[in-house]
Amino acid sequence: MAKIEKRSLIREGKAKILFETNQKDFIIQYFKDDATAFNAQKKGSIKNKGAINNAISSWIFQTLGKSGISTHFVEKLSEREMLVRRVQIIPVETVIRNKAAGSIVKRFNLKKGEPLSPELIEYFYKSDELGDPLICLNHIFHFNWASPEEIGEMVKISLQVNGLLRKVFEAVGLDLVDFKLEFGKDAQGNVILADEFTPDGSRLWDLKTGESMDKDRFRQDLGRVDETYEEVYERLRKFFEGKV
Amino acid sequence: MAKIEKRSLIREGKAKILFETNQKDFIIQYFKDDATAFNAQKKGSIKNKGAINNAISSWIFQTLGKSGISTHFVEKLSEREMLVRRVQIIPVETVIRNKAAGSIVKRFNLKKGEPLSPELIEYFYKSDELGDPLICLNHIFHFNWASPEEIGEMVKISLQVNGLLRKVFEAVGLDLVDFKLEFGKDAQGNVILADEFTPDGSRLWDLKTGESMDKDRFRQDLGRVDETYEEVYERLRKFFEGKV
Numbered sequence: 001m002a003k004i005e006k007r008s009l010i011r012e013g014k015a016k017i018l019f020e021t022n023q024k025d026f027i028i029q030y031f032k033d034d035a036t037a038f039n040a041q042k043k044g045s046i047k048n049k050g051a052i053n054n055a056i057s058s059w060i061f062q063t064l065g066k067s068g069i070s071t072h073f074v075e076k077l078s079e080r081e082m083l084v085r086r087v088q089i090i091p092v093e094t095v096i097r098n099k100a101a102g103s104i105v106k107r108f109n110l111k112k113g114e115p116l117s118p119e120l121i122e123y124f125y126k127s128d129e130l131g132d133p134l135i136c137l138n139h140i141f142h143f144n145w146a147s148p149e150e151i152g153e154m155v156k157i158s159l160q161v162n163g164l165l166r167k168v169f170e171a172v173g174l175d176l177v178d179f180k181l182e183f184g185k186d187a188q189g190n191v192i193l194a195d196e197f198t199p200d201g202s203r204l205w206d207l208k209t210g211e212s213m214d215k216d217r218f219r220q221d222l223g224r225v226d227e228t229y230e231e232v233y234e235r236l237r238k239f240f241e242g243k244v
Numbered sequence: 245m246a247k248i249e250k251r252s253l254i255r256e257g258k259a260k261i262l263f264e265t266n267q268k269d270f271i272i273q274y275f276k277d278d279a280t281a282f283n284a285q286k287k288g289s290i291k292n293k294g295a296i297n298n299a300i301s302s303w304i305f306q307t308l309g310k311s312g313i314s315t316h317f318v319e320k321l322s323e324r325e326m327l328v329r330r331v332q333i334i335p336v337e338t339v340i341r342n343k344a345a346g347s348i349v350k351r352f353n354l355k356k357g358e359p360l361s362p363e364l365i366e367y368f369y370k371s372d373e374l375g376d377p378l379i380c381l382n383h384i385f386h387f388n389w390a391s392p393e394e395i396g397e398m399v400k401i402s403l404q405v406n407g408l409l410r411k412v413f414e415a416v417g418l419d420l421v422d423f424k425l426e427f428g429k430d431a432q433g434n435v436i437l438a439d440e441f442t443p444d445g446s447r448l449w450d451l452k453t454g455e456s457m458d459k460d461r462f463r464q465d466l467g468r469v470d471e472t473y474e475e476v477y478e479r480l481r482k483f484f485e486g487k488v
Contacts, residue, residue, distance in 0.1 A: 108374065122380070122382065130351065130352065133352070136367070136378075136381065137380065137381065139352070139366075142364050
């Protein structure tokens with residue numbers, strides 16, 4: 001591949017900025033320190049989050065890639081920049097829940113931490129304007145947000161990712177409680193994992209203390225937000241160093 | 245069947261009261277004039293609603309029964325009382341939408357009245373405490389609210405009811421925009437239609453004027469609430485008289 005050069009800004013999101021490059025099939029994801037919650041009603045920033053999330057996502061995408069899961073990851077370019085394949089984003093997110101936490105607790109009056117076994121998959125429509133509403137297969141197919149084949153792939157990948165990452169996080173003393181995934185279609189129409197995998201979009205509970213080691217510290221003002229992101233980074237760095 | 249005698253109250257709901265009878269497999273539904281909206285945050289009453297809804301539900305259940313759709317309806321006992329088979333209520337409601345109206349408009353930023361073709365089916369969890377949340381098949385099966393076979397029956401019946409009732413309402417100058425159905429399992433485990441079919445649980449728009457001829461008049465303070473229920477009753481009375 002010819003040397004990658006960053007070109008014009010495509011879109012600035014809540015936690016990342018996307019840039020064109022000199023190669024039409026590749027774009028750059030720049031990870032920001034900005035943190036938002038409750039559909040951006042709460043705003044702040046977390047020290048080094050951009051660098052931490054870029055590193056964590058890079059390790060995880062590489063690990064998943066080695067296990068045969070296609071992702072948009074190409075390479076980590078710099079502390080806060082990741083080169084990814086350009087995809088057409090599918091406007092449906094999956095949320096995989098191993099235990100009850102977050103919105104589902106209130107929605108169904110569950111006990112926080114209650115195991116959901118086997119894991120429960122939910123679908124959400126990617127729309128800041130609508131507040132990412134919960135959707136069902138009926139909605140997805142009715143409004144042509146994704147085809148049955150694409151959803152089939154997304155579910156398959158979601159379950160594989162869960163199986164692999166539960167073990168990874170367990171190895172560093174973290175309980176993978178839930179996480180969301182985003183997907184895109186590559187130039188050939190293949191469904192591949194896109195976006196990121198970070199403590200912003202997952203719930204990670206310390207296996208010994210049960211403490212939240214993720215963006216819930218920011219959402220719920222639990223304190224030690226910067227330190228927690230750093231701690232998750234450090235645990236994963238020790239685990240992945242030499243492996244990916 | 246031996247003469248039915250009303251016995252003790254089983255449960256008082258927002259619009260109906262259920263009573264035991266002297267026959268264990270049969271109960272009485274008493275239709276109240278009470279009207280509620282927004283999960284009972286708004287309360288009032290609609291003149292003669294109990295009698296009107298009992299009559300409308302009775303006609304509709306009889307009509308559906310003649311077309312081979314099993315319902316809990318046995319007979320209309322009095323102005324406000326309906327004898328029904330005792331069923332075990334399935335805690336999942338279906339909502340069948342032929343056009344966008346109500347909650348879905350805001351949820352997905354649709355145009356009110358936008359056709360949803362083919363009809364869109366949604367599932368809601370019957371829970372006053374939780375505000376009847378939207379649910380998906382994943383939730384239904386995960387929490388054992390209904391089996392795949394039961395949901396299959398519910399969907400089949402929902403589509404049949406829609407096909408039949410769109411024609412009935414069209415014949416009386418009303419557009420069947422959407423409606424909700426509740427289901428129960430009889431002593432043999434068969435899934436049958438339960439509860440009621442009334443302007444409380446459906447949206448009926450006048451085919452000429454587009455005006456709401458249903459509980460939205462109460463919900464949205466559109467005026468002429470009592471008169472509208474009476475008007476729907478009269479139109480259906482003329483249609484059904486001599487037919488059922």
